[in-house]
Amino acid sequence: MVGVLGxxxxxxxVDFMAKVIALTPIEEEQDHIRLLVDQNPGVPSRQVALLGPxxxxxxxxxxxxxxLEAAGADGEVACIRADEIAAGAPGTVAAAAPSMP
Numbered sequence: 001m002v003g004v005l006g007x008x009x010x011x012x013x014v015d016f017m018a019k020v021i022a023l024t025p026i027e028e029e030q031d032h033i034r035l036l037v038d039q040n041p042g043v044p045s046r047q048v049a050l051l052g053p054x055x056x057x058x059x060x061x062x063x064x065x066x067x068l069e070a071a072g073a074d075g076e077v078a079c080i081r082a083d084e085i086a087a088g089a090p091g092t093v094a095a096a097a098p099s100m101p
Contacts (some may be wrong), residue, residue, distance in 0.1 A: 001035070001036055001072055001073050002033060002034070002036070002073060002075060003035075003068030003069065003075070004078075005077070006040070007043065008057075010039060017035060017049075020035065022030070036073050038067060038068055045057070058096065
């Protein structure tokens with residue numbers, strides 16, 4: 001099961017999920033990839049934090065990743081800050097989401 005850190009642009013999360021579904025080769029419904037999504041629009045702004053004065057979203061993202069792992073996710077996917085997610089949630093697999101057509 002893949003954990004998805006979402007909600008930081010809720011439409012982007014839904015778009016990512018739609019692309020995973022569309023690009024997964026299946027013969028029947030049960031062949032789809034199981035996704036577990038933490039849709040959290042309350043993550044502090046990554047853009048503001050990158051400019052310096054904002055709250056660091058790293059701890060919130062790390063907590064989300066740890067929660068997904070505790071719920072059974074084998075690894076997590078996030079669009080940004082994968083390094084801080086992994087640093088804050090030891091033992092989790094965090095990777096930047098691939099660019100999908």
